[in-house]
Amino acid sequence: MPSSRFEPSTIKNKVKREEIARKQKKQKGQDKLQRRLALAKAEASDPVAKKKRKEQNVPRTLDNTRVFDPSFLTAQPVASSSSVPDGEPEASSSSAPAEHGTAHPPEEQPQDESAADLANDPFASYFSGDVDPSVPPKVLITTSPRVTRVTYDFCDELVNVLPGAEFIRRKKGKGFEMGRIAGWAAGRGYSHMAVVNEDTKKPNAITLIYLPNGPTAYFKLTSIELSKKIHGHARSTDHFPELVLNGFVTRLGHTVGRLFQTLFPPMPEFQGRQVVTLHNQRDFLFFRRHRYAFRSTEKVGLQEIGPRFTLKLRSLKKGLPAVTNNAEPKKPLEFDDFGETPDSEQTAAGDMETDEVPDGHEDAQSQGQSQKHGPPATDEFLWMWKSTIALSTTYQAGATQTWVPNAPGLPSALPVPSNYPALDKTPPTDSDLVKQWIQEVMNSDVDIPDIPVTNPGACSNNTAAVANASTNCWWTCGGCTRETDVAACPTKNSWGVSYDDGPSPYTPNLLQYFAQQDLRATFFAIGSRIMERPAILQDEFMTGNQVAVHTWSHPYMTTKTTEQVIAELGWTKKLIKDTLGVTPLYWRPPYGDIDDRVRAISTAMNLIPIVWTRISTTQTFDTNDWSIPAGSTDVYQVLDNWEAIMGNSTKIDTGFIVLEHDLFEQTVDVATGYILPQALAHTPKYNMTPIIECLDMPLSNAYVETNDNSSHPLPLASVQATHTGSSPAGASSTDGSSSGGSSGALSRTNTGPVLLSALTGSILAVVSLLLR
Ligand SMILES: [Zn+2]
Incomplete structure (x- = not known):
């Protein structure tokens, strides 16, 4: 796409201006027609491509973006249809959302x-x-x-x-x-x-x-x-x-x-x-x-x-x-x-x-x-009716804060959408910036293992990948983690609090509760959501929360090519830097979907993956709150899950990380109305902090610009240090060690004590690695 183009509005002569504008418009129409004809021709011989395009090009409408309400009634109750001839039948049939x-x-x-x-x-x-x-x-x-x-x-x-x-x-x-x-x-x-x-x-x-x-x-x-x-x-x-x-x-x-x-x-x-x-x-x-x-x-x-x-x-x-x-x-x-x-x-x-x-x-x-x-x-x-609340504060350009004292001030202007990729789809990989990031990954010392992309549909649709899940350390099917992944906090009863998928219109409600209760957390933000609400991200950052990457469009990352993974991570990092002035060092793969290829790419991009605590296939620290708006679970089930998480938290030797979301009204309600109040009242007392702090590091270590490189080297720097010129075989710096083996064991066995010790072992390894 041409970066600058001649604007007829700069012509002073009105007749000329209109003529040029008309011509440009006509040419644009012609170009569009030609593109469509070419596309039609190409797709005539390739019906699969057409089908794929149609699947991807679903226009956003009010109705299909509407969050499903679990209280929708599915059929017309008998009692009310008989009384008013013209009234209720409408309600049940034609107007019901899809x-x-x-x-x-x-x-x-x-x-x-x-x-x-x-x-x-x-x-x-x-x-x-x-x-x-x-x-x-x-x-x-x-x-x-x-x-x-x-x-x-x-x-x-x-x-x-x-x-x-x-x-x-x-x-x-x-x-x-x-x-x-x-x-x-x-x-x-x-x-x-x-x-x-x-x-x-x-x-x-x-x-x-x-x-x-x-x-x-x-x-x-x-x-x-x-x-x-x-x-x-x-x-x-x-x-x-x-x-x-x-x-x-x-x-x-x-x-x-x-x-x-x-x-x-x-x-x-x-x-x-x-x-x-x-x-x-x-x-x-x-x-x-x-x-x-x-x-x-x-x-x-x-x-x-x-x-x-x-x-x-x-x-x-x-x-x-x-x-x-x-x-x-x-x-x-x-x-x-x-x-x-x-x-x-x-x-x-x-x-x-x-x-x-x-x-x-x-x-x-x-x-x-x-x-x-x-x-x-x-x-x-x-x-x-519960309204969303406005932000209590908006910040001036250059504003600084006490939480990350060495951070530069906020950038001079909020990011402009036209400078960034389209929302909610994987950014194109042929832009100059993405090409530059790809080159940087290639030039790094990190070897990206040749693991095939997975099919959409996770475990049930990936026979080959499931068979290799522990070799490739694919989290989605088996819960495998490497010691470079953060999956828990080292100290017992410490909870690294986090919220995913925002910023949303409901995030200020959560931040207001945080302010009242003196709480802070880690926000894994989606690039497309930040683009919509950059001021909320600034508020998260300025009030002492950790901001981390949650990709641009929230895909299963192992289904994406290496170039696409780079585009997803790169654009989100850049948007956060452009919004806050700092570049995050941590990220969470959507759905926890990570394998050694995606891990290596993120290492090469200076991003450390954080998942959530998991002690067996059935005992994960996932509240499942995201399923409430989808209609597949309800608040009571989520609270049961939360009870189970609290129960498990007392059984393990480490602290923990829980999956929660700030994207939906219901998930914020359940957090501020139940989960956080219960956590605050828990005995023994939970030490609730952003994840970076539960790893015994200052908030400043969450960002490239403010990180203390002597005590917490950047992931890429660590790789480069360990490689020292020789070309290693294997995926990343994480392969050879013994705790890598125990992480593998984590995914294959379900017996509690072994798992706990394996988990503890890998966490200690993480900590020692981080403190080195
Ligand atoms: Zn997510």
Whole structure:
């Protein structure tokens, strides 16, 4: 690709400029066409190449990048399909994401749960057929205190949309808190209460309460367009509308969908031809109302009635909004008795916050008085949106830190994506930089053993490689390590904490927890993720964490050619250096997939591999947390794995390294909510540090520029020192020693004590090597 190209925008004459630009555009189109024709011609004779290209060229779409949600329901529960003719069938069939069918084979359990949900949910009476279908649900619509015209206008439209709705102006002053009004409304036979909240003179949220006993849902409200602002909008009539709920496929989605269903009369009046649609896309709920008309037997026309708005669920609570109790007793509102609903007693006893508390945010803190029917102290939220947090600090160019005092300041600018390879694929090997790195590896004293690349599919798809797994020390099938690999910390009860696959949007949540608990760790970062969030990597580095390489696109490295391995490692090293000003000395092969060839390449590139502790095929220190978002395990299984790891940690003579991830919301949640708190409370106490520190080295030894070369020579320098000119046979400097043999034994036997001593032996060897 040409590095610089003539820019027509620099031409001052407009006619000329446009002519040149046109020509360039045309030429570009022609070139593209020629490339495509050539490709088509080449692939016509080589269908395998075409298939391969098509497999690799999967466009990223919102749907295929969506993380699978284990609570997707796989089929339509019986109970809800019958009630509203137009509603739910949409939810189960057309709109379900693709993963729905493939990644999640029919399972009994979610269906059972779903059936139980439906039978016990608060909306069951609406769907039971006991309600009179000709009577619309009675909905009370009001606002937060002190609102302006726009919010009243919006409420008018809501009244128009909901057949049974009635607007009552919110009274100001104490005694009129949301919870109290809800109790009052329930006593008067309202089935719902909707409170529109205003902020900066705009409606910005809706609290929707199902009466008399809840739940209470809180939605953010955006993108409002009133009917009159919609060009050519149709007039509404009083007919009961049909309802289309689209994309409510999870358990939570079902609850929310059913909540909306109960706002409308169960039987639509089809002659009105009015349809209300709530379409869920990536958790945003789009509200639209249309009238349809059959123009012929094939075509249907749609005319929008309005209004339009977008909702996003922020929380779903059990019960009614709490009325918090300030010290002084409050004169309760009078309302009709409606039995022993939780709110009646609570409301009578409670006092209220002042009006300043925005609706929907009233915390349900019980005020210390014993309120038998008050909201429970825990588990009050059925569901709550957890936002990602922003970084607490961003750093200036040149900023320095105390953790690695001899590090140069941060580079003058964050890296620009156009200077780096495309994300999430192995970088091309024909670029000048990669060619230079290849040359450097060739010029080093490290011999790259001639081990064939493995097939994708690991052990089950690699008969020959499995047979040679211990000879080639292939970790993936048998867990073989060389003494140059780091697989544990030398000191008992020391845990070299690490997180892989970030930086992600959830990493700041983890860093915030670290700051609170005075923790630090090693982050194995993926180049493609660093490119997306370099500021988070800087925050990791500046707050005393170790940053290490986890490749550019996260492949099984033994499936890659030597040139590709160099490109994967080289670009990630370079991006980290360009982001932090230092070059990492450590890396972790994705999936632990390393053999003597990949090991030797990494040695030649001054990278030391770190895997995680493994004492037998079944006892690895892998929490398996990465499988939660994939849907193949759940939090409870991960916590079981973690319990087992803690148990094993007390049995071995060394410290340990555990596999965890900061890529997904769930994995960060499980780390900050369970694993780290339990580790901090563990007896005997764990010494939790970045991996470099559990190896008894200062953080500065984690980077080329700040490394103490006299006590911790770079991997390449060590090789060059041991080779001293002669050309050795064998893979690397690691072959001949006796501890290499014991590492081999590690992969072949499963008996505990032997393994432990072998492990200890190899770790001691690592340590002595490192300290030499
Ligand atoms: Zn990984």
